[in-house]
Amino acid sequence: MPNVLWLEEIKKEDIISVGGKGASLGEMTAIGLPVPKAFVVTAQAFRRFLIETGIEEELFRRLERLDVDDNGALESVSREVQDIVLAAEMPDQIRQEIVEAYARMGADGTVVAVRSSATAEDLPDASFAGQQETFLNILGETDLLDAVQRCWASLYGARAIYYRAKQGFDDRSVNIAVVVQELIGSEKSGVMFTSHPVTGEPLTIVEGSWGLGEAVVSGSVSPDNYVFDLRSGRVVDRLIAEKEIMIIPEGRHGTKTVNLSAKQRTAPVLSDAEVARLATLGKIAEDHYDIPQDVEWAIVGDDVFILQSRPITTIKRPEIPHGGAAGQQKGVLGVVLVEGQGASPGVASGRVVIVRDVKDTSAVKDGDILVTKMTNPDMVPAMRRVSAIVTDEGGMTCHAAIVSRELGTPAVVGTKKATKLLKDGQIVTVDGEKGLIYDGAVQAPAPAAPAVAPAAAAAAPVITGTLVKVNVSLPEAAQRAAATGADGVGLLRIEHLILGLAKTPGWYIENGEEETFIAELYGGIKTVLDAFPGKPVWVRTLDAPTDEFRNMEGGENEPIEHNPMLGWRGIRRDLRSPDQFRLQVEAFKRLWAAGYNNLGLMFPMVNHPNEFVKARAMMKEWGVDVENATLGVMIEIPSSAILIEDFIRAGIRFASFGTNDLIQYTLAIDRNNEHVADMYQPKHPAVLRLIDYAIGVCRENGVECSICGQAGSDPDMVTWLVEHGISSVSANIDAVPRIREAVARKEQQILLDAARRNA
Numbered sequence: 001m002p003n004v005l006w007l008e009e010i011k012k013e014d015i016i017s018v019g020g021k022g023a024s025l026g027e028m029t030a031i032g033l034p035v036p037k038a039f040v041v042t043a044q045a046f047r048r049f050l051i052e053t054g055i056e057e058e059l060f061r062r063l064e065r066l067d068v069d070d071n072g073a074l075e076s077v078s079r080e081v082q083d084i085v086l087a088a089e090m091p092d093q094i095r096q097e098i099v100e101a102y103a104r105m106g107a108d109g110t111v112v113a114v115r116s117s118a119t120a121e122d123l124p125d126a127s128f129a130g131q132q133e134t135f136l137n138i139l140g141e142t143d144l145l146d147a148v149q150r151c152w153a154s155l156y157g158a159r160a161i162y163y164r165a166k167q168g169f170d171d172r173s174v175n176i177a178v179v180v181q182e183l184i185g186s187e188k189s190g191v192m193f194t195s196h197p198v199t200g201e202p203l204t205i206v207e208g209s210w211g212l213g214e215a216v217v218s219g220s221v222s223p224d225n226y227v228f229d230l231r232s233g234r235v236v237d238r239l240i241a242e243k244e245i246m247i248i249p250e251g252r253h254g255t256k257t258v259n260l261s262a263k264q265r266t267a268p269v270l271s272d273a274e275v276a277r278l279a280t281l282g283k284i285a286e287d288h289y290d291i292p293q294d295v296e297w298a299i300v301g302d303d304v305f306i307l308q309s310r311p312i313t314t315i316k317r318p319e320i321p322h323g324g325a326a327g328q329q330k331g332v333l334g335v336v337l338v339e340g341q342g343a344s345p346g347v348a349s350g351r352v353v354i355v356r357d358v359k360d361t362s363a364v365k366d367g368d369i370l371v372t373k374m375t376n377p378d379m380v381p382a383m384r385r386v387s388a389i390v391t392d393e394g395g396m397t398c399h400a401a402i403v404s405r406e407l408g409t410p411a412v413v414g415t416k417k418a419t420k421l422l423k424d425g426q427i428v429t430v431d432g433e434k435g436l437i438y439d440g441a442v443q444a445p446a447p448a449a450p451a452v453a454p455a456a457a458a459a460a461p462v463i464t465g466t467l468v469k470v471n472v473s474l475p476e477a478a479q480r481a482a483a484t485g486a487d488g489v490g491l492l493r494i495e496h497l498i499l500g501l502a503k504t505p506g507w508y509i510e511n512g513e514e515e516t517f518i519a520e521l522y523g524g525i526k527t528v529l530d531a532f533p534g535k536p537v538w539v540r541t542l543d544a545p546t547d548e549f550r551n552m553e554g555g556e557n558e559p560i561e562h563n564p565m566l567g568w569r570g571i572r573r574d575l576r577s578p579d580q581f582r583l584q585v586e587a588f589k590r591l592w593a594a595g596y597n598n599l600g601l602m603f604p605m606v607n608h609p610n611e612f613v614k615a616r617a618m619m620k621e622w623g624v625d626v627e628n629a630t631l632g633v634m635i636e637i638p639s640s641a642i643l644i645e646d647f648i649r650a651g652i653r654f655a656s657f658g659t660n661d662l663i664q665y666t667l668a669i670d671r672n673n674e675h676v677a678d679m680y681q682p683k684h685p686a687v688l689r690l691i692d693y694a695i696g697v698c699r700e701n702g703v704e705c706s707i708c709g710q711a712g713s714d715p716d717m718v719t720w721l722v723e724h725g726i727s728s729v730s731a732n733i734d735a736v737p738r739i740r741e742a743v744a745r746k747e748q749q750i751l752l753d754a755a756r757r758n759a
Ligand code: PEP
Pocket: 397, 491, 493, 543, 636, 657, 658, 659, 660, 661, 662, 708, 709, 710
């Protein structure tokens, strides 16, 4: 390992050599963040220094004998050991390499900051931050070498020795690297949290002040505070503080504090554009590290620099209380009785009705709060009446979550014990965004004023190259879905329509009621097609697992499956129940015949191209002009992503990621099981790799590639998908505006980057 490494040469794995700070700067440089030029004097250089100067044994012997609880001894040993380090002469080779690196930084010597980077620093379980020295405003090689040696000595400051001893670190195994970085003569600087540091909401909090960042970091000035909403891409709150002082570089070594002029005191430090730029850079860091970051930044003229980025460790979701007074806790609006996943946004208060069985739904009155283990299709009529829905089980893609979002009803799912903790008749307030259920009818704060007046938004629709479509499950939601201005329907789930009939398809067949079934299906789909004239509507063939059919009339004939998720559902069931498939195809045929050319068909749960080929052949046999029909598949099983090229050869016109299932089948995480809900990771690298691969193959072959799983309603995920070339996305009704905005933003960024590259 060399004595000196430039940021561009550093890889993540080099943390042992360059410490947390050095590794983080190297990584930030690698992902393209504007980090000021720097090199690192490696931990190996420090080790060589200890060995080659012969001070190593003496130094560690003194430390080993020390009782760190004896304050006097701690102070004096610390001083002695630091003196040993400072008095030793730096070996020539190391000295020379530092001097050479410094010379490469700039012709007449550059002003640098010299920062310690202990090799366990900033690791999640051992933060040594702030325990070693930093020297700002260093100019010239003599002072630089001196500062490096002072950083080394600071590894043995009293506080650092004490901390390491208490944390169980062996002094011999802790190293120090030194970052030598061009000092940015910041005109403005500060810190930002890339997400809300308490709630984790996508709100970037930027604090800024005049001059060097030390003023904000040390707390010696009250900075301006800006809140940037990553969802709307706007500054939603700003507090311009009275800033008394600023810290500026002084002389050859240090800094000084100066009083601000009356004008500067109250002037905003940042423009909205600067806040937005900072938030964008913060987001890059957060996305890269996959955890919200605490970032130090600086601005000089038009140049923005990122100085440091560390994970925020304060974001904590409150623990789920165990019930009773002791388990209660204060939320933003009052006492939180129970918590789960916020599955459908909105806040509503009402009377709890516990529904243990579909029979209980007769007790549900308009405006009640429906609390149940898990909703099922026969509860949909009751779900339409209530003001909020709470379930014990399920995750973001369960029945309750999908239907609630569609109905626009607030819902919290996966609370594990709402049916036990809440009582019939109790008044509660449900926050469907945060996933909290409060005691009593608490007042929700007035929603923040929309950043753009709705009328203005409607007058100026955002046009995106990537189509933004909407998901529909209930025909009654078609008008609301169309009002979003979506570019079509990327998924119409017909099982909700069929499950709402209260009789299984098998019942209609056995009882000679085929026409009734076809007419119901025809009518429901037609309602949606009528709401989207001239826009594509992809209708999915039936995909109901056997357990969802069981409560319906005819359901007694459904097989009992050990694991219905992996069982007889989707296209595999239709292929083996030709009558059930034929009735659906009959409804589609009639719709095509009625002139609905915008109707496309999508087969769910395909795992081999043969299933597509077989389904198409059956349709042809039943008189469908399959050559001219828009037929596609869902990609919900890893096998269908892996075999995408074969599907394309088999003749699919489009493919759509059903990430709800793709995630569960890739990761072996049951999407409806709240016990593993925290392990259900849409951005798991394996899921992303499957998606990336399938998009690439679709693009090469000119086949439309889309997403209709819940991940298509997540702006971050959609940003990633647009970047990776997806041709359309389909989101829940409530998510369409923010998804359209995320798509537009990413597209603009791609265009801008291309323009800059070609400039
Ligand atoms: C999916 O699996 O992502 C999907 C959209 O289908 P469903 O949620 O109906 O299984």
